[in-house]
Amino acid sequence: MSNRKVIATTSLAGCFGCHMSFLDIDERILDLIQLVEFNKSPIDDIKKFTKECDIGLIEGGVCNSENVEILKEFRKHCKILVSFGECAIMGGLPALRNTLPIEECIREAYLEGPSVSDSNEEGILPNDEELPMLLNKVYPCHEVVKIDYFLPGCPPRADLIWDTLYALVTEQEIKLPYEVIKYD
Amino acid sequence: MKEFVTITIDDQEIKARPGEFIVDAARRNGIYIPTLCNMPGVKPAGSCRICTINVNGRLMTSCTTPVAEGMEIETISKEIEDFRKAVVELLLVEGNHFCPACEKSGTCELQALGYRLEVMAPRFPYQFPKRDIDAGNPKLVKDHNRCVLCKRCIRTILDEEGHHIFAFRYRGHQLQITIDPEYGMNMTDELAQKAAKNCPVGALLYRGKHGFEIPIGKRKYDKEPIGSDIEKLKKVKTS
Numbered sequence: 001m002s003n004r005k006v007i008a009t010t011s012l013a014g015c016f017g018c019h020m021s022f023l024d025i026d027e028r029i030l031d032l033i034q035l036v037e038f039n040k041s042p043i044d045d046i047k048k049f050t051k052e053c054d055i056g057l058i059e060g061g062v063c064n065s066e067n068v069e070i071l072k073e074f075r076k077h078c079k080i081l082v083s084f085g086e087c088a089i090m091g092g093l094p095a096l097r098n099t100l101p102i103e104e105c106i107r108e109a110y111l112e113g114p115s116v117s118d119s120n121e122e123g124i125l126p127n128d129e130e131l132p133m134l135l136n137k138v139y140p141c142h143e144v145v146k147i148d149y150f151l152p153g154c155p156p157r158a159d160l161i162w163d164t165l166y167a168l169v170t171e172q173e174i175k176l177p178y179e180v181i182k183y184d
Numbered sequence: 185m186k187e188f189v190t191i192t193i194d195d196q197e198i199k200a201r202p203g204e205f206i207v208d209a210a211r212r213n214g215i216y217i218p219t220l221c222n223m224p225g226v227k228p229a230g231s232c233r234i235c236t237i238n239v240n241g242r243l244m245t246s247c248t249t250p251v252a253e254g255m256e257i258e259t260i261s262k263e264i265e266d267f268r269k270a271v272v273e274l275l276l277v278e279g280n281h282f283c284p285a286c287e288k289s290g291t292c293e294l295q296a297l298g299y300r301l302e303v304m305a306p307r308f309p310y311q312f313p314k315r316d317i318d319a320g321n322p323k324l325v326k327d328h329n330r331c332v333l334c335k336r337c338i339r340t341i342l343d344e345e346g347h348h349i350f351a352f353r354y355r356g357h358q359l360q361i362t363i364d365p366e367y368g369m370n371m372t373d374e375l376a377q378k379a380a381k382n383c384p385v386g387a388l389l390y391r392g393k394h395g396f397e398i399p400i401g402k403r404k405y406d407k408e409p410i411g412s413d414i415e416k417l418k419k420v421k422t423s
Contacts, residue, residue, distance in 0.1 A: 086284055089305045090276075091312075093285065098312035143309060150305035154284035178409055181299050183283035184290065184400070 004034075005054040005169045008078060009041040012067040013094045013138060014060025018085035019043070021155035022057070025162045032162075035169045040077075053078045055168055058147070061091040062139040066132035075145040080168060083141045084151040084161065086183060092154065095138040102136055149174075153182050191255040206246040206257060207235050214418025216411035217259050218268055218297055220384055221334035222247040229335045234271050234297065236264060243267070265301065272298050273306035280312060280329035281385075287395030288386030290403025294332060295385075296410035313357075321363055323376035324388055328360050331387035341379045343367055349375070361387070 011019060019042065025032065038044045039053050056078030062068055075081060086092040097105050110116055110125050141147050149168075151160050160180035167174040188199040193210055200209035205228060207217050221232040230248035237246045238258040246259070258264070275281075275294060283289050297303075315328040337350040338361065349371060353362045371379075380390040389395070400406065 083305065086282075090281075090310060093282065095310075095312065096282065098310075099280065099314040137312065140305075140310060142305060147305075152304055176302075178299065179407055181302060181304070182406075183295055183298065184286075 005036045006039050006051060007036045007041070007055045007057065007165075008039045008049065008053040008074065009043060009057040010059065010070055010074060011042065012058065012060035012071060012088070012141070013063035014085060014087045014092070016042075016059070017155040018059035018088075021153075021158050022084075022161050024158035026158070028162055032165070032169075035166075049073065049077045054080060055165070056081045058083050058088050058141050059085050061087045061094055062135065062141060062144050063094050064132040064134050068135075068144060071141060071145055080148045081141075081145065082149040082151060082164070082168075083147045084153075084156050086152060086154040088141045088147075089150055089152055090140050091138040098137040102134060106134075154184050157182060186253075189251050189253040191251050191253075191257060193257045194259055200251040202251070204251050206237065206239070206249050206251055206255075209251050210246065210257075210259060211414050212417075214415060214420075215259060216414040217246050218300065218411065219247060220293055220297060220332065221336065223336055223340065223382065226336070226339050229339065232271065232275075232332065232334055234268055236267055236271075238264060268297075269301045269303055270307070272301060272303050273308055275332050276303070277306045277308045277310045278313070279331065280315065282329075286330065286386040287389060288330075288383075290398065290400065290406055292386060292405075293384035293410060296405040299405060300409040300411065315360075318363075321368055321371070321376075323371055323373065323391055324363070324368075324379060325391060326361065326363065327387050327389070329387075330385045331361060332385055333359060333361070334384060336382045336384065337361060337379050337388060340382050341375060343371070343375065349379070 040046050040049045056074040083089050157180045164174055189202055191198050191200055193215055198213050210217050217235050220234045221229050228247040230245045235246045236243050240256050318326040341349045347367045349364050349367050350361050377390050380388045
């Protein structure tokens, strides 16, 4: 039991689709659970690191101050960090805002957009110290901390996640068939 | 003039036609050299540098270099492979390539090269340039975020009277393709479809409700890497 590898996962500026794809490994999850235990992860709902981990899976890019904090925490507690999914690798759809100034995005979202222009007459903007601050743009994870492996895809194919994870956990060379590397 | 010249590609002796470009001679013999801006039968532009090979110890683009007697050519090595990967990565960070939201995804040649070369993430920082989408043409949508400036549309799309429909405008990092306001408006459906087809990426899309028509798993580059059709030639020849 004790020599099982420890895995942590998180979703930063992502949609949880990559985690869904992770669950799409189907019955192989029973094999996986023989090999690993989960620590901080939405899968077992452990909120804080309780031990050092071998592998950290990062879904989503970095769009606010909380994402930066969590990502740095993952880097500190995980021996291997894996970016999985287009958002973690290039910012993904949240990064569509990167060509616009942040003021314009906030104005559209809270003041001028068709769904808010009538309902926010006082022009209130979210501004509370409990709320994370938005960054000027959405960053890929590897532009914030060192990332060791990248699994592209939107979402990454379940076979890609399985093949990579299995190889990392059993300390073998990662061999990937052509069909599993996709950017969409 | 001699009927053919003899060259060596990856230790294989090949008879090539004088004046033929290296990339074409290789293709005829089942050796795939990755290309992006190149199209068979169209005057090469040599703009993307993906097809770089080693000729007698020097790196050259195989789409613009004609064969010459006794050339010793290496099409694949660690150095060349890494160079090609770097070119794909530069193109990916230079524009805004949101593959999951692009209807060319699965048939995109830039993406296919990324798959074939196993580009998992670019080594360069993303630029996220601010670029426009031009929907002014009745038959085509032109998305500068995705354009790789290969000049394929400029070189291949001419109307019946020989007028070029596409051209470059501006210079340097502002360089972009533009559609002739007059000839572009009168483009036939066939020509607009050809333009979208010849575009290696999703920068030119034919308008209408036909995006995402082919399901994931059945698209051109879902199962087989780009260049497989050429490499199959070799397998037939040698067996």
